Amino acid sequence: MNLLNLLSPCNGNPKNIFYLYANDRFKTQKYVKTLARIFESASIHVIKRPCDELTNIPDNVTVTNFDLSLPYLVPEGNVWNGLSPNEETRLQDLLKSKPWDLILFQGNLHISLEPYNHFRFFPSLLDHYKTTKICYIKDNFEYFPINEIIERWRSPVHLNDAEFTIDCPGHISARESAWLERLSYKRPQSEYVVEIGRYRGRSTLALAHGIRRSAEGKLITIDPWLQEDVHDNLKRHNLSDLVEVWTNSSRGAFERWNTEGQGQSIGMIFIDGNHTYEYVHNDISQWSTVLVPNGIIALHDYSDNNDGTLLAVNELIFWSGNYSDIQGKDQLLIARKI
Numbered sequence: 291m292n293l294l295n296l297l298s299p300c301n302g303n304p305k306n307i308f309y310l311y312a313n314d315r316f317k318t319q320k321y322v323k324t325l326a327r328i329f330e331s332a333s334i335h336v337i338k339r340p341c342d343e344l345t346n347i348p349d350n351v352t353v354t355n356f357d358l359s360l361p362y363l364v365p366e367g368n369v370w371n372g373l374s375p376n377e378e379t380r381l382q383d384l385l386k387s388k389p390w391d392l393i394l395f396q397g398n399l400h401i402s403l404e405p406y407n408h409f410r411f412f413p414s415l416l417d418h419y420k421t422t423k424i425c426y427i428k429d430n431f432e433y434f435p436i437n438e439i440i441e442r443w444r445s446p447v448h449l450n451d452a453e454f455t456i457d458c459p460g461h462i463s464a465r466e467s468a469w470l471e472r473l474s475y476k477r478p479q480s481e482y483v484v485e486i487g488r489y490r491g492r493s494t495l496a497l498a499h500g501i502r503r504s505a506e507g508k509l510i511t512i513d514p515w516l517q518e519d520v521h522d523n524l525k526r527h528n529l530s531d532l533v534e535v536w537t538n539s540s541r542g543a544f545e546r547w548n549t550e551g552q553g554q555s556i557g558m559i560f561i562d563g564n565h566t567y568e569y570v571h572n573d574i575s576q577w578s579t580v581l582v583p584n585g586i587i588a589l590h591d592y593s594d595n596n597d598g599t600l601l602a603v604n605e606l607i608f609w610s611g612n613y614s615d616i617q618g619k620d621q622l623l624i625a626r627k628i
Contacts, residue, residue, distance in 0.1 A: 304329060304391035308384070310337040311396055318342040321396060324431065326351050332391075335384070354384065385418060393418065396427035434609045458523045460492025462562075462590060466622050467496040470588065473558060473624065474500025474509075478584050480557025484547075485511040486540050486573050487563030491523045493590070497560060498529040507557070509533045512543040540569070544576045555582050562590035567598035574606045578627060585627045587613070592623035 307329055311318060322336055326348035333350055340355045347353060356377050418424070425433040456467055474483050474497045483501060488494045488511045498509050509532060516537050524530040536543050540563055559581055561573045570589070578587060587607070592599050603623055607613050613625035 304332050306388055306390050306392075307332050307334045308337070308390045308393045309334055309396075310394070311342060315339070315342045318344045319346075322351060323348060325394075328431075337381070337384070356380065390418070390422050393422055393424040394427055394433070395425075456492055456495045457526070458492045458495055459490050461489060462493050462496070463620060466590070466620055467492065469619065469622060469624075470496040470560060471500040471503075473586050473588060474498075475503040476500075477504070477557035477586050478582050479506065480555040480582055480585070481507050482551070482554055482556045483507060483509045483558045483560070484556050484577060485509060485560045485562070486513075486543075486577070487561065487590075488513045488520065490517045491520045493560060493562060494520070494533060495523060495527055495529060497558075498524070498527075498532045501532050502529065507532075510536055510543075510547075512536045512538055512540060513563070514539050514542075540564075540573050541576070547580065551580070556580050556585065557582055558586040558588070560588045560590070565591055565596045565599050567602050570599050570602035571606065574602060578606075578612070581627050583627060587625050587627060589623045591621050592618060593621045 307325075309322075309325060311321060318338060322334075322344055326334060330350065334348075334352070336344070336351055336353045337356055338344065338353065344353060419437045423435060424437050425435050427433050456464075462470070470493055477483065477500075483497055485494055485497055491511070494509065494511045497511075501507050501509055511533060514537060516535065520535060521530070524533055524535075536546065538546060556577075559577050561570065561577070563569060563573060574587070574589075581587060589599065589603060592603055607616060607623070607625050612628055614628050616623070616625040618624070
């Protein structure tokens, strides 16, 4: 959606706009002037860093600088992860100074579900997200409403906390294992669950246990590397007959599925492979096309430390409009395909 859509009759005509900018400091002038032209009849209050270059300020723009303390900056220096406590108080005072019709922010600011407290800007919005439209702006002036995301930060995942003990090394926790087992068990009726990235098979075992409980289907676990104890772990848990071990890349496995899986259905996909943006984007884009309606997609390592996963998930799941019931707990992101 383009920012001009915010001027449509259904959105009203915003008069007071709160605009937080933390992007490329050399492009500050361009973005502020463009915003001032789009909303020429509005009063715009720009919040920026002192390093963001801005001269010849438009008449309908007011500017306030906020100092960012080093603990909240990544090494590149242009990714804004929050405000110091003192600056947060200033921000709160500004947010309370008038009724805002629209709150916008723009920057290389990563939006993750867990843990939202790392981003001090978002707790500052909790008193406003139910009454004010809040949007994230991309570099091309597309915007994405995030009121629902903030609501999900405040709401716990509707999966009871539990532990699922598996005698197998791996990188997922006992609670995450329990959730994967339940999601696999409660997936829509289907012949298959697909796992991308298995390491030594800890998540594989959790998913296969869920399939066994459902008394239907099999698991395809995909990884180009086969750890020597994967088959032994499956045998020890009496799950070998429920699991097909594919030693393919995700792309290669998708091509294989299109040849061998014709007419078969996939009710759940779990993605925990290469965490770079390109690979996560490809995993979601390709495999979601063969996921049944209302099917479950789950991803691991959706956290502040994995930029690629964050950005791909935000783009393809949160902002695509193709998923519902989006939930996050620990480092799992869970959604249903519409």
